Amino acid sequence: MRTGVLKSWGYGATGGALAILFLFPLLWSGWASLRTGTGFGLENYDRLFTSDNGIRPHHVINSITVSALTVGGTLLVSTLGGYAFGRFRFPGKETLFLVTLAILMVPYATILIALYVLLGWLGLQDSLIGLSLVLIMFQLPFSLFMMRNSFEAIPLELEESAQVDGCTTVTTLTRILLPAVRPGLITVGLFAFLTSWNEFFAPLILLNSTDKFTTTLAVVNMRTASHGSIDYAALEAGVVVMAVPCLILFAFMQRSYVRGFISGALKG
Amino acid sequence: MTTILTPPTHTPARPVRAGRRGLTRARRRSLLGALYAAPTAAMVGAFFVVPLLLVVWMSLHKWPLLAPATYNAPDNYTNISENQLIGSAIAFTLKYTLVMTVLLFGLAFGLALLVQRRRTGVGFFRTAFFLPMAVGFASASLLFLGLLSDEIGPVNEVLRTLGLVDGYVSWTSGSSTTALSSAVLLVLWRFAGFNMLILLTGLQAIPLEIYEAARIDGASRWQIFRRVTLPLMRPTIALVLTLMTTGSLLAFDQFWILTRGGPDNSTTSLVMVIYREAFIRLDLGSAAAISVALLAVLVVVNIIQLGVLRRRSS
Numbered sequence: 192m193r194t195g196v197l198k199s200w201g202y203g204a205t206g207g208a209l210a211i212l213f214l215f216p217l218l219w220s221g222w223a224s225l226r227t228g229t230g231f232g233l234e235n236y237d238r239l240f241t242s243d244n245g246i247r248p249h250h251v252i253n254s255i256t257v258s259a260l261t262v263g264g265t266l267l268v269s270t271l272g273g274y275a276f277g278r279f280r281f282p283g284k285e286t287l288f289l290v291t292l293a294i295l296m297v298p299y300a301t302i303l304i305a306l307y308v309l310l311g312w313l314g315l316q317d318s319l320i321g322l323s324l325v326l327i328m329f330q331l332p333f334s335l336f337m338m339r340n341s342f343e344a345i346p347l348e349l350e351e352s353a354q355v356d357g358c359t360t361v362t363t364l365t366r367i368l369l370p371a372v373r374p375g376l377i378t379v380g381l382f383a384f385l386t387s388w389n390e391f392f393a394p395l396i397l398l399n400s401t402d403k404f405t406t407t408l409a410v411v412n413m414r415t416a417s418h419g420s421i422d423y424a425a426l427e428a429g430v431v432v433m434a435v436p437c438l439i440l441f442a443f444m445q446r447s448y449v450r451g452f453i454s455g456a457l458k459g
Numbered sequence: 460m461t462t463i464l465t466p467p468t469h470t471p472a473r474p475v476r477a478g479r480r481g482l483t484r485a486r487r488r489s490l491l492g493a494l495y496a497a498p499t500a501a502m503v504g505a506f507f508v509v510p511l512l513l514v515v516w517m518s519l520h521k522w523p524l525l526a527p528a529t530y531n532a533p534d535n536y537t538n539i540s541e542n543q544l545i546g547s548a549i550a551f552t553l554k555y556t557l558v559m560t561v562l563l564f565g566l567a568f569g570l571a572l573l574v575q576r577r578r579t580g581v582g583f584f585r586t587a588f589f590l591p592m593a594v595g596f597a598s599a600s601l602l603f604l605g606l607l608s609d610e611i612g613p614v615n616e617v618l619r620t621l622g623l624v625d626g627y628v629s630w631t632s633g634s635s636t637t638a639l640s641s642a643v644l645l646v647l648w649r650f651a652g653f654n655m656l657i658l659l660t661g662l663q664a665i666p667l668e669i670y671e672a673a674r675i676d677g678a679s680r681w682q683i684f685r686r687v688t689l690p691l692m693r694p695t696i697a698l699v700l701t702l703m704t705t706g707s708l709l710a711f712d713q714f715w716i717l718t719r720g721g722p723d724n725s726t727t728s729l730v731m732v733i734y735r736e737a738f739i740r741l742d743l744g745s746a747a748a749i750s751v752a753l754l755a756v757l758v759v760v761n762i763i764q765l766g767v768l769r770r771r772s773s
Contacts, residue, residue, distance in 0.1 A: 199578075202573065202578070203579075203580065205573060206573055206574070206580060206581075206584045207580075209570070209573075209584070209587075209588070210583065210584050210587035210588070213587050213588050213590065213591060213648065213651075213652070214587050214590065216591070216602055216603070216606055216648060217590065217591070217594070217602075219606060219613065220602045220605065220606070223605060223611055226611075267498070268498045268499055268502055269499075271495045271496070271497075271498055271499070272495065272496055272498065272499035274495050275492045275493070275494075275495035275496035275499070276496065278492070279488060279489065279491060279492025279493075279495065279496075280488075280489055280492060281489040281490070281492035281493040281496065282489070282493070283493075283500075284492070284496070287496060287499065287500055287503065290503055290507070290508065291499065291503050291507075293507075294503070294507050296757065296758060296761050297507075297511065297754060297757075298705070298709045298753070298754070298757060299709065300709060300711065300730045300733055300734075300750065300753070301514060301733075301750035301751070301753055301754045302507070302510040302511055302514055302750070304514060304517070304733065304737050304743055304746050304747055304750055305509075305510035305511070305513040305514040305517060305747065306506065306510045307737075307743075308513065308517065308522075308743065309506075309509060309510055309513060324502070324506060325506055327502060327506075328502050328503065328506035328507055331499065331502060331503065335499060360491055385595075388595065389594075389595025389596065389597065389598065390595075391595070391596070391597035391712050391716075392711055392712065395734075396734070396737075396738070407595065407597050407598070410597075410598075410601060411597055411601065411716055414601060414604060414716060415715075415716070415719070421604075421608075421610075423604070423605045423608050423610050423611045423612075424605075424611055426601055426604065426605055427601075427602070427605045427611070429598075429601065430594075430598045430601050430602045430605075433594075433595055433597075433598040434593070434594045434595070434598055437593045437594060437595065438590075438593050438594070440593075441590070441593040445586075448593075449589075449656065
């Protein structure tokens with residue numbers, strides 16, 4: 192009996208201490224971003240948006256543009272693709288699926304150099320559209336896998352009865368099947384947003400002019416472009432600006448979040 | 460005429476019948492499927508297959524950023540072994556991968572064991588450990604840059620109060636050891652919860668009856684862990700280790716942002732060298748050659764993992 196109490200104490204104390212250690216950096220960055228020389232205020236945020244190498248509203252707009260294009264493109268391509276892979280048989284199906292999954296085996300860095308050259312040939316150098324296309328491609332293995340499974344899980348009868356009612360495959364897809372795969376769509380969209388909003392390496396390589404920078408790139412630039420002292424407090428304000436949308440999404444969509452992460456990892 | 464040419468999509472779905480009409484129906488449906496898959500094929504072809512071939516092609520050429528390319532194989536590959544920075548970057552990346560994988564696996568497994576059973580507070584603990592994953596990795600790197608800085612970070616003050624350090628320690632740029640430790644700490648914080656979740660799914664897939672049977676047989680807790688948990692967790696462990704080694708071999712953000720590869724290039728990772736070759740030395744051919752070599756290594760790592768997984772399932 193006594194060991195039981197001791198054990199549960201040990202569990203609570205260890206878990207609690209670790210939880211504090213894991214939560215502390217997040218809480219600290221919020222606190223540090225609000226602390227000023229004299230007390231608390233929004234001075235650091237003000238400097239974040241006004242100092243010479245700080246971020247500008249158009250950086251935020253760039254981020255939103257890239258995120259919107261990536262989320263929209265990923266949903267479109269993976270819905271059509273998931274429908275095709277979950278419900279149809281066509282020549283080259285297995286090959287295409289395997290090649291898409293192979294994107295996972297090939298790390299970012301190794302093909303981004305080639306993508307930089309390729310986008311240059313296509314006239315998409317230093318372009319938000321070019322960046323979004325690349326991000327959509329990197330999202331495809333996860334999204335296609337997720338959507339294919341979602342379509343496969345729908346009972347065939349649902350589709351058949353729709354066709355009896357005179358629906359074409361297009362109207363069946365939009366009216367009957369899309370509502371049924373909504374959880375999949377939410378997870379796919381969520382992860383496309385998180386990736387495009389937070390991505391650093393791909394924009395670093397594919398975007399050249401500071402006008403085109405995404406917020407992440409612009410905030411990191413405050414650190415890497417400064418030769419003298421770094422404005423750490425403004426940097427933490429930048430961290431908060433970047434993190435808040437993701438934390439809000441996490442709070443409201445924890446279920447899709449965890450499911451996505453787990454199936455994303457386990458498909459490998 | 461109208462009855463024959465009625466679009467098959469308007470007819471009720473029925474099992475495909477033999478005969479001409481059934482055949483065209485099947486063919487039409489397969490055409491439709493291919494049509495729906497076309498955007499995927501176009502994206503994968505244009506932005507994955509083509510660049511993959513292109514990077515190999517580039518690695519065989521002297522490919523300056525702003526001038527025409529000329530064939531020079533295998534110079535880019537032979538130069539890899541002569542470039543000192545690449546040599547030290549490979550050594551550093553391997554060292555980092557080893558340290559990172561061991562520590563991250565230990566921590567993640569520990570956390571998973573801690574929160575595997577349903578009891579009070581377990582949901583809160585899991586969320587707390589996983590929450591860092593909600594912050595982008597680049598943002599997390601910047602967060603730690605401030606956290607570990609002398610100017611606004613609390614770390615030095617806390618350690619001084621505890622009497623563990625005298626004066627200031629410049630964590631991210633003081634020495635190669637503190638710089639590496641800073642990056643390791645950052646990655647532990649950010650990814651431990653994620654790996655914990657994957658390990659947790661593996662732990663929870665083990666039927667409780669097996670544990671009970673082992674307990675009835677008089678096995679100690681350590682024996683149960685060694686003989687039941689570990690063997691049954693092998694596929695999950697293989698997966699997590701692959702994710703960790705792959706991620707570490709491709710490390711970029713943490714060093715680019717946190718340590719700038721310093722001091723004296725001592726924390727310059729392989730991917731940082733690729734970036735440097737391409738966009739600072741403007742030699743895309745050399746960057747492509749290192750990429751191809753790295754790719755080859757990773758494919759081997761992945762095949763080994765698949766082998767381990769398959770051996771397990773058969």
